[in-house]
Amino acid sequence: MHAWRSLSRSILVFTNVLFLLLGSVLVSIGGYMASLPALTEFSDGGVASSVIMCGALIILIAMLGCCGAQWESKVFLFPYAILVLVSVVAQLSLAGFLTHVHSSLVEVARHNFDLSVLAPADQETLRWINKRFKYVYYGCGLDVDIDLTGTRSQPLIASCSNPEFSWFATFVEENCPIGHKQLQSGSNFLKCAGRVFP
Structure with missing residues (x-):
């Protein structure tokens, strides 16, 4: 039983270190995107700030996961589980929205790009x-x-x-x-x- 807990803790720490690196990369990419005036104008400034916020959220989640796994503390693991759940729900919602936009594009293409067929x-x-x-x-x-x-x-x-x-x-x-x-x-x-x- 102790060996299993040790293994699961090591896996949790390792995966959260990877997510910590991913979050850092996203924050860097968002900062780079914010430094490009043309891209900022193209996206109304929303894309760069969204990428930075996602990166910061991933870093926060990864730190909570690492600390919770290392010290086996519910003080860290409970907010970690909540944030993971919220981020999964947000990702599923975003995927649903993008799928809906894609289906709208397909529908408008079927009607010779006449937008009046859409809501x-x-x-x-x-x-x-x-x-x-x-x-x-x-x-x-x-x-x-x-x-x-x-x-x-x-x-x-x-x-x-x-x-x-x-x-x-x-x-x-x-x-x-x-x-x-x-x-x-x-x-x-x-x-x-x-x-x-x-």
Whole structure:
């Protein structure tokens, strides 16, 4: 029994040390994101502060877990369990929200990008997303070179005339696998790219 408790305590300490490192990395990434004016403007400042807050919360949870496991103290383990439960519920809620946004995008694509088919709250969410991407797109001065011959290893190469938005060119290259099919008349890509939500 003592060996099992010792093993479980060691596992708990080890995993919380890993989470402590993860939280530190998130705080660093959030600080870096906050130092980029273009990215802060793109996200209304919310993304960087959210990443920093998530990192700080993970650090707090990890410290409570390490202290609780090391000293087998309920003073640390009880708030640790509560915070873990709250963070799991928050993550599930966020996953549900993102799934809902994705299904809204799929639904509006089915109706030729007519937002009137969605509920008013979903319309506002998609308008906000569209507004943010338009801000970055025009601020970047995006130039895209698409290889339709299939001879290049990377079919799409993007660049920004404004160096403050260079991160957006990388985002486009990694997340927009555009090929010949997407450029055909009537494709979903052209319908979406040519449509500005009212």
